[in-house]
Amino acid sequence: MKTGKEKIIPIIAMVVLLIGIFSTIYVDANQIEKDTIKINGRDFTLNQIFSDGVERTIETDEGEKTGVALEYIIINAGVDCTNCHDYTIKAKDGYQQTVNWNILKTGILTDYERVFFPDTAHSFWVRDVIEIEVK
Amino acid sequence: MNNLKFIAGILVFGSLWGFSECIIGSSLSEKGLPTGAIMTGFFAITFLVISRMTYHRPGMQFGMGILAGSLRLFNPFVGCHLCSALAIMAEGAIFELVWYKISFDLKELKPITMQISMGIISAYFVYIGGYIVTQILTPIVSGSGFFVTNLIAFMPNILSSGLIPALIGAVVLPIVLSTRKLDLRLKDKLYYPTTLGISAFCWIFVVGYWFILA
Numbered sequence: 122m123k124t125g126k127e128k129i130i131p132i133i134a135m136v137v138l139l140i141g142i143f144s145t146i147y148v149d150a151n152q153i154e155k156d157t158i159k160i161n162g163r164d165f166t167l168n169q170i171f172s173d174g175v176e177r178t179i180e181t182d183e184g185e186k187t188g189v190a191l192e193y194i195i196i197n198a199g200v201d202c203t204n205c206h207d208y209t210i211k212a213k214d215g216y217q218q219t220v221n222w223n224i225l226k227t228g229i230l231t232d233y234e235r236v237f238f239p240d241t242a243h244s245f246w247v248r249d250v251i252e253i254e255v256k
Numbered sequence: 257m258n259n260l261k262f263i264a265g266i267l268v269f270g271s272l273w274g275f276s277e278c279i280i281g282s283s284l285s286e287k288g289l290p291t292g293a294i295m296t297g298f299f300a301i302t303f304l305v306i307s308r309m310t311y312h313r314p315g316m317q318f319g320m321g322i323l324a325g326s327l328r329l330f331n332p333f334v335g336c337h338l339c340s341a342l343a344i345m346a347e348g349a350i351f352e353l354v355w356y357k358i359s360f361d362l363k364e365l366k367p368i369t370m371q372i373s374m375g376i377i378s379a380y381f382v383y384i385g386g387y388i389v390t391q392i393l394t395p396i397v398s399g400s401g402f403f404v405t406n407l408i409a410f411m412p413n414i415l416s417s418g419l420i421p422a423l424i425g426a427v428v429l430p431i432v433l434s435t436r437k438l439d440l441r442l443k444d445k446l447y448y449p450t451t452l453g454i455s456a457f458c459w460i461f462v463v464g465y466w467f468i469l470a
Contacts, residue, residue, distance in 0.1 A: 126357070126364050134373035134426075137380045141419030148416045209406070216410050218395070219403040242338045242398045244391070 153213045158234070159252040160198040167232060173197050177229055179239045186237040188229035191253075195225065200255050210236055210245075211252040218245050219256070261447065266316055268451040269307040270323025273300060275458035277328050277344060290420055296347065296383040297424025301375065304351045304382075305432045312360035314352065321348015330463045342393045343386035350385035354378050362433065371430040379425025384418040 157164040174189030174197065195203055204222045211217040220228075220238075224245070228238040235248045276299045285291040304317045325345035329338070354377060358364055365371050391410065395402045 124364070127367065127370060130364075130377065131369050131373045134376040137376055137422060138419070140415055141380065141422055144412045144415035145419055147412050151412070207403075209403075211409075215413055217406045218400075219406055220400055224400060241400065242394045244339050244394045245398075245400065 148214065151215065153251055155213070155251055158230075158250055159254075160194060161200050161253070161255045163198060165198070167234065170194055170230065171232065174230075179227070179229055179237060181237055181239055186229060186231060188231035188237070190226075191228040191230055191236065192226040194230060195253070195255070198253075198255075207256045209252075209254040209256060210247045210250055211254065212247050213249045213251045216247060218247055220245060262311060262313055262316065264448060264451040265307065265311050266319040266323060267455045269303050269316075270320035271327060271455040271458035273303045273320055274324035274327025274344070275462060276303075277324060277340065278330075278462050281340075292343075292387075293383065293417070293420035294424065296386070297379045297421035298428055300344075300347055300351075300382060301379050301425050301428050302432050304348070304378075305429060306435070308355065308360070309362065309433070309436055317348045317351045317355075319348070321345045321351075324348070327459065327462055338397060339390045339394045342397070343390040346389035347382045347386040350382050351378060354381050362436075365433060368430060371433055372426045375425035375427070375429030376422045377425075378429065380418040380422035383421040384414050387414050387417065 157166050158170065159165075170189055173193075175193045176187060177190040178185050178187045192203075195208070200206065203226075207219050207221050208225045209217050209219045220241075224238060224241060227240065228236050230236050230250065234250045235246060236250055237246050277295055280299065281291050281295045284294055303320065307316050307320060322345050325341040325343075325348075328341040328344055358374070365374060388407070391407050391414070392402055
């Protein structure tokens with residue numbers, strides 16, 4: 122005769138698999154494909170960002186990284202009091218990280234749409250950036 | 257089993273887990289494979305279950321996680337030491353929670369369906385639990401502050417990412433449990449030299465490289 126655990130554990134395992142499968146379907150269906158980056162509510166192409174911005178090379182624990190300084194991207198996007206806001210950097214897969222101005226101004230955006238910061242954990246190096254929201 | 261033997265067990269299994277995360281995990285990452293999923297589904301589950309089968313003591317897997325995470329902090333091969341170290345430390349603790357109601361003689365896990373089910377449950381919750389903990393703690397520890405909206409927005413991806421480790425765990429756990437029939441116990445006079453020797457090798461290799469590359 123089956124004990125309580127022998128009944129409940131396979132059911133939990135099935136529920137776990139269903140959660141994994143449905144969330145995978147949900148994530149795939151909600152991937153955002155776009156060729157612009159929204160900054161402070163306005164869409165910019167990568168070409169625009171690079172032609173208007175200031176390129177900078179920073180030193181990270183994975184070596185040197187070159188891109189446009191986030192500091193100037195935000196200023197060029199028309200944010201007045203840069204120090205008054207937090208900034209949420211969003212990726213196309215839903216990943217997002219929020220940083221304050223003191224961190225943001227040290228970072229860069231590369232031509233492969235990834236941000237890097239010299240002194241943060243890698244979890245802040247958001248890939249496939251689609252938006253920088255000014256909060 | 258005396259406490260010294262138990263601590264030596266934590267040391268050797270935690271060191272092996274940390275070593276595999278640093279060395280094997282780094283090579284998998286370079287090849288573009290889903291490193292986290294493989295490391296948790298295969299290596300973490302293997303070491304955690306073997307240690308539970310061998311030592312029959314609560315707290316061991318938590319200690320192993322702390323030790324493996326500490327070793328990961330010294331890993332010179334790939335970055336994000338803090339994120340992975342926090343995740344590994346959390347994984348040990350989550351494994352203890354998941355297995356809390358399972359007896360140490362593992363008598364509930366005789367049917368193969370129970371073994372597969374526990375493999376799925378363990379690997380899934382250990383993986384997504386570690387992922388969630390690191391998403392919360394990394395911004396806090398690194399001083400940037402935690403924003404719950406960032407975690408909520410990414411939750412579907414985290415829940416989805418546990419699927420591969422769960423499937424790996426479903427295969428790995430029955431295989432690991434089948435080794436119960438093998439008698440791998442060491443004689444007392446060989447136990448301490450072997451456990452300490454293996455642990456020392458793991459730490460010297462990883463930390464030594466860290467000093468060389470620093």
